[in-house]
Amino acid sequence: MVDELVEPAAAGPRRRLRWQPWLTVPAVVAAVVVALLPHVAVVRPWVVPSLQAVVPVVGLALVVLALVLALVRRWLPALVLVLGAVLGVAPALVPWPIGTGTEQSAGGAELTILSLNVQYGRADRQAVVDAVTSHDVDVLVLLEADEALLADLAALGLAGQLPHRTEPIASGGAAGSAILSAHPLQLEGRIRLPEGVAQFDQPVAVVEHPELGPVRVAAVHPVPPIDAVASWQASLRGLDDWQATHADLPLLLAGDFNAGYPHPQFRAIAADLTDTASLAGPLPRPTWPLGARVPAFTAIDHVLVRDLVPVGWEQVTVPGTDHRGIVATVTSAAAD
Structure with a gap:
C-alpha cells in the first residue's frame, strides 16, 4: 500500500496592520x-x-x-x-497630593472654606447663606462680588456667622472679591501685579484660627484669557511668584483661577501645593459653565493649600451663578 502524500493545508491569509x-x-x-x-x-x-x-x-x-x-x-x-x-x-489630571509631603496631625482642628464665583453678584443670597450654614463654613471667599451682595447676605444673618471681612469692595462687577471669616482677620492688602497688567482684586488676609493658628488666605481671580490673554498669563505667573515668597505661614489659595491643569501656567502654581480636589480622585470635576447650552466642561475653580492637609472636599451648586462652588476642609500638618 502506497502512503498517500498529504499536502499541508494552505495557510490562511496573514492579517497585517494596514496603514490606511x-x-x-x-x-x-x-x-x-x-x-x-x-x-x-x-x-x-x-x-x-x-x-x-x-x-x-x-x-x-x-x-x-x-x-x-x-x-x-x-x-x-x-x-x-x-x-x-x-x-x-x-x-x-488632578495629581496625587505629593506637593508638600505633609501628613495630617493626629486629632487636629479643622477649617472649612467655601469658594464661590457669584457671577457679578447675581448668586441667590439665601442659597449662599444656606451653604455656609449647612457646611459649617469658617471662611467664605467670594469672587465677582460687590457691596450690595454683601449687604444682602449680612441682612440674611451671614454677618452673625462670619463677622470678619476684608476691606470694602471698590470695583464690583467681575473685579470685586471678598474674604469673610468666622475668626479674626489680619488684613494684608491685595496680590499686586506689575503696572500695565489687567487685574481683578485679589485680597489677602491671615485667619487667626483659635486652634490651627494663623492661616494665610488669598482670594484668587486672574482675568480670563479671552479678554486679555497676555494679562491672564502675567497674572498666573505673578501668582506663582507671590505664593513662592509667602512661605512663612500655612497658605490657602481659593477662587476662580480661570485656568486648570491643562494649562502649564496653572500647573506651575500647583506644583508645590496640594489640591484639595485630589480627595475626589484624579479626574477633574468641571465647575464651569453652569446653565449654559452645553454641560460644564472645565475645572477652573480650585482650593490649593500648603502646610495644610485636605480632609474634605465637595462641590456645591448655588442658583444664579454659572460656577460651582468648592467646599474644602483642611487640618494642620503633622509636625516634623
Whole structure:
C-alpha cells in the first residue's frame, strides 16, 4: 500500500496592520495636537488657552472615536488616537497630593472654606447663606462680588456667622472679591501685579484660627484669557511668584483661577501645593459653565493649600451663578 502524500493545508491569509493613510494621517495629526496642547505656553492667539481648557473632553472624544474604529478593525488609527488621548489627558489630571509631603496631625482642628464665583453678584443670597450654614463654613471667599451682595447676605444673618471681612469692595462687577471669616482677620492688602497688567482684586488676609493658628488666605481671580490673554498669563505667573515668597505661614489659595491643569501656567502654581480636589480622585470635576447650552466642561475653580492637609472636599451648586462652588476642609500638618 502506497502512503498517500498529504499536502499541508494552505495557510490562511496573514492579517497585517494596514496603514490606511486616509484614516491614519488625520489620526496622527489629531493625536499630536492633543498630546502637545497641554504643554504649549504660547498664549497668542487667545484660542490656545481656550482649547487647552477642553483637553479632557477632547481626549474622551478621541477614545470614543478609537473604539468606533476598533469595531471596524481599523487598528492603527485607533491605537494612534488612544495614545494621543493618554498623552494629552495625563497632564490634565488632578495629581496625587505629593506637593508638600505633609501628613495630617493626629486629632487636629479643622477649617472649612467655601469658594464661590457669584457671577457679578447675581448668586441667590439665601442659597449662599444656606451653604455656609449647612457646611459649617469658617471662611467664605467670594469672587465677582460687590457691596450690595454683601449687604444682602449680612441682612440674611451671614454677618452673625462670619463677622470678619476684608476691606470694602471698590470695583464690583467681575473685579470685586471678598474674604469673610468666622475668626479674626489680619488684613494684608491685595496680590499686586506689575503696572500695565489687567487685574481683578485679589485680597489677602491671615485667619487667626483659635486652634490651627494663623492661616494665610488669598482670594484668587486672574482675568480670563479671552479678554486679555497676555494679562491672564502675567497674572498666573505673578501668582506663582507671590505664593513662592509667602512661605512663612500655612497658605490657602481659593477662587476662580480661570485656568486648570491643562494649562502649564496653572500647573506651575500647583506644583508645590496640594489640591484639595485630589480627595475626589484624579479626574477633574468641571465647575464651569453652569446653565449654559452645553454641560460644564472645565475645572477652573480650585482650593490649593500648603502646610495644610485636605480632609474634605465637595462641590456645591448655588442658583444664579454659572460656577460651582468648592467646599474644602483642611487640618494642620503633622509636625516634623
